[in-house]
Amino acid sequence: MTIPTDRAAGAPVLDPLAGLRAAGGPEFDVYLTGTVFLDIIFTGLDSAPVRGTESWARGMGSSPGGIANMATALARLGLRTALAAAFGDDMYGEYCWEALSRGEGIDLGQSRTVPGWHSPVTVSMAYEGERTMISHGHEAPPPETPVPASPVHAEAAVVLLEPGRREEWIGDAARAGSRVFADVGWDDTGRWDPADLADLEHCEAFLPNAEEAMRYTRTACPRAAARALADRVPLAVVTMGEKGAYAADGRTGETAEVPAIVVEALDPTGAGDVFVAGFVTGTLAGWPLADRLAFACLTSALSVQEFGGSLSAPGWAEIAAWWQHVRSYDDQSRDTLRRYAFLDGLLPGATRPWPLRRAQPTLGFRGV
Numbered sequence: 201m202t203i204p205t206d207r208a209a210g211a212p213v214l215d216p217l218a219g220l221r222a223a224g225g226p227e228f229d230v231y232l233t234g235t236v237f238l239d240i241i242f243t244g245l246d247s248a249p250v251r252g253t254e255s256w257a258r259g260m261g262s263s264p265g266g267i268a269n270m271a272t273a274l275a276r277l278g279l280r281t282a283l284a285a286a287f288g289d290d291m292y293g294e295y296c297w298e299a300l301s302r303g304e305g306i307d308l309g310q311s312r313t314v315p316g317w318h319s320p321v322t323v324s325m326a327y328e329g330e331r332t333m334i335s336h337g338h339e340a341p342p343p344e345t346p347v348p349a350s351p352v353h354a355e356a357a358v359v360l361l362e363p364g365r366r367e368e369w370i371g372d373a374a375r376a377g378s379r380v381f382a383d384v385g386w387d388d389t390g391r392w393d394p395a396d397l398a399d400l401e402h403c404e405a406f407l408p409n410a411e412e413a414m415r416y417t418r419t420a421c422p423r424a425a426a427r428a429l430a431d432r433v434p435l436a437v438v439t440m441g442e443k444g445a446y447a448a449d450g451r452t453g454e455t456a457e458v459p460a461i462v463v464e465a466l467d468p469t470g471a472g473d474v475f476v477a478g479f480v481t482g483t484l485a486g487w488p489l490a491d492r493l494a495f496a497c498l499t500s501a502l503s504v505q506e507f508g509g510s511l512s513a514p515g516w517a518e519i520a521a522w523w524q525h526v527r528s529y530d531d532q533s534r535d536t537l538r539r540y541a542f543l544d545g546l547l548p549g550a551t552r553p554w555p556l557r558r559a560q561p562t563l564g565f566r567g568v
Contacts (some may be wrong), residue, residue: 214277214278214516214546214547215278216277216278216279216481216484216485216546217229217278217279217355217484217485220484220485220486225355226353226354226355226377226378227280227282227352227353227354228280228281228282228307228352228353228354228355229274229279229280229281229354229355229356229484230274230279230280230281230282230354230355230356230357230358230480230484231281231282231283231284231352231354231356231357231358231373231378232267232270232271232274232281232282232283232284232357232358232359233267233283233284233285233310233359233369234266234267234285234360235266235267235285235286235320235337235340236264236265236266236267236268236283236285236286236287236296236300236319236320237264237265237266237268237319237320237321237322237335237337238262238264238265238292238293238295238296238319238320238321238322239261239262239263239264239265239266239321239322239324239469239509239510240260240261240262240321240322240323240324241260241261241262241263241323241324241325241326241467241469241509242257242259242260242323242324242325242326243257243258243259243260243261243326243327243467244257244258244259244326245257245258245325245326245327246327247327247328248325248327248328248332249325257325261467261511263299263509263510263511263512264295264296264299264300264510264511265322265469265470265509265510266320266322267283267285267360268283268285268296268299268300268509268510269469269470269473269474269509269510269513270358270473270474270476270477271283271300271304271306271510272300272304272306272510272511272513273470273473273474273476273477273478273499273503273510273513274358274477274480274481275304275305275306276304276513276514276515276516277477277478277481277499277515277516278481278516279477279480279481279484280307281305281306281307282306282307282308282309282310282352282354283300283306283307283308283310283311284310284311284352285308285311286311286312286313286314286317286340287311287312287313287314287319288313288314288317288318288319289313289314289315289316289317290318290319292318292319292321293313293318293319296319297311297313299510299511300510309352310352312343314340314341317338317340317341318337318338319337320335320336320337320338321335321336321337322334322335322336323335324467324469326467326468326469330468331467331468331469353376353377353378354373354378355378355379355484356378356379356380356381356480356483356484357370357373357374357378357379357380357381358380358381358382358383358476358480359380359381359382359383359399359403360382360383360384360385361382361383361384361385361397361399361400362384362385363384363385363387363389363391363392363393363396363397364389364391364393364396366398366399367399370399370402370403371399371402373402374402374403379404379405379483379484380402380403380404380405381403381404381405381407381476381479381480381483382399382400382403382405382406382407382433383406383407383408383472383473383476384397384406384408384412386412387412387415392415392416394416394417394432397416397432400432400433403433403434404433404434404435405433405434405435405436405437405479405483406429406432406433406435406436406437407437407438407439407475407476407479408429408438408439409438409439409440409441409472410422410425410438410439410440410441413425413426413429413436413438416429417429422438422440422443422446423438423446423448423455423457425438426438426446426447426448426455427448427455429448430448430449430450431450432450433450434449434450434451435447435448435449435450435451436448436450437479437493437496439472439475439500440460441460442460443459443460444457444458444459444460444497445457445458445460445475445493445496445497446493447489447492447493449489454489456489456490456493457493458490458493458494458497458539459497459535460497460501461497461498461501461502461532461536462531462532463501463502463504463505464505465504465505467504467506467512468504469509469512470503470509470510470512470513471500471503471504472500473509474499474500474502474503474512474513474514475496475497475499475500476496477496477499477513478492478495478496478497478498478499478500479492479493479495479496481495482495482496487542490539491542494539494540494542498519498522498540499513499514499519502514502518502519502522516547519543519547520543520547523540523543523544523547526540
């Protein structure tokens with residue numbers, strides 16, 4: 201693993217794939233497409249807002265959201281990330297574009313700015329360890345020129361499956377050699393029909409949460425759900441919140457389970473996206489299954505200690521700082537120290553050479 205220079209900030213970051221990329225290989229490590237939201241997050245609420253009253257939050261942040269959560273998490277872990285999305289030509293869209301391209305070094309070559317279209321917005325309220333969200337937006341109008349049938353060539357693609365809807369580009373990406381990692385959204389229809397996930401046939405890994413996995417498999421246990429899903433996709437990974445995560449490899453029969461990291465959570469927005477980014481990073485780097493699962497749990501845990509989704513994603517310096525901390529203090533178990541010993545061969549010294557961009561109460565100050 202080498203330490204190149206971050207394109208956006210000029211700061212040293214680790215590149216976990218530096219020694220693995222072949223000459224003439226894909227230009228990008230990961231390709232994503234989806235909707236970018238402007239997220240406004242309220243934290244420090246003691247309880248849910250009460251009808252007919254005014255609630256004051258002790259904290260607030262603004263940051264790019266939606267698919268930007270995962271794109272930023274991947275880029276901060278050193279992966280060359282390409283994002284195809286529509287951006288409004290309002291101030292929200294301008295802010296999100298700048299934060300992702302200039303601030304995070306994400307390639308937006310296949311993205312577009314849509315004249316007269318306002319950016320989708322989500323307001324998220326974090327309280328009692330959970331969050332409630334209200335979103336507003338309209339589907340972006342189709343581009344004037346046809347979008348290429350196949351996405352850019354990338355080592356991997358990350359997709360959000362929509363129950364009952366097939367996306368032609370997913371099969372195109374898999375046939376072009378991309379390793380496809382899939383998450384899924386909540387099935388508002390209540391069907392939870394496995395047949396609605398037909399694009400799983402193109403995927404290498406499927407990473408639902410425990411509730412989604414159990415509903416699709418008609419099981420009462422996340423571990424049983426993962427093993428059932430491994431009959432449909434080579435690798436099933438089920439996140440279990442404060443209980444950690446479980447994975448089942450349908451090709452080898454291998455399973456792995458890792459407990460969650462003990463942290464004080466501020467805002468869970470985007471934690472699932474950061475988990476996927478950590479797992480994709482470890483998979484492309486060729487790590488053992490248990491190490492990939494542990495790394496994903498760690499990145500996800502570190503993210504909930506900050507405001508927002510995308511800008512709460514940790515970088516390598518923060519991961520190194522955490523590892524130095526847990527070896528110096530006794531706030532984590534000995535099992536945790538053993539589980540994360542693989543970090544010794546990956547991390548630089550636990551310095552913080554630059555502050556990562558964080559969600560702020562405003563969209564950002566001019567000149568900052």
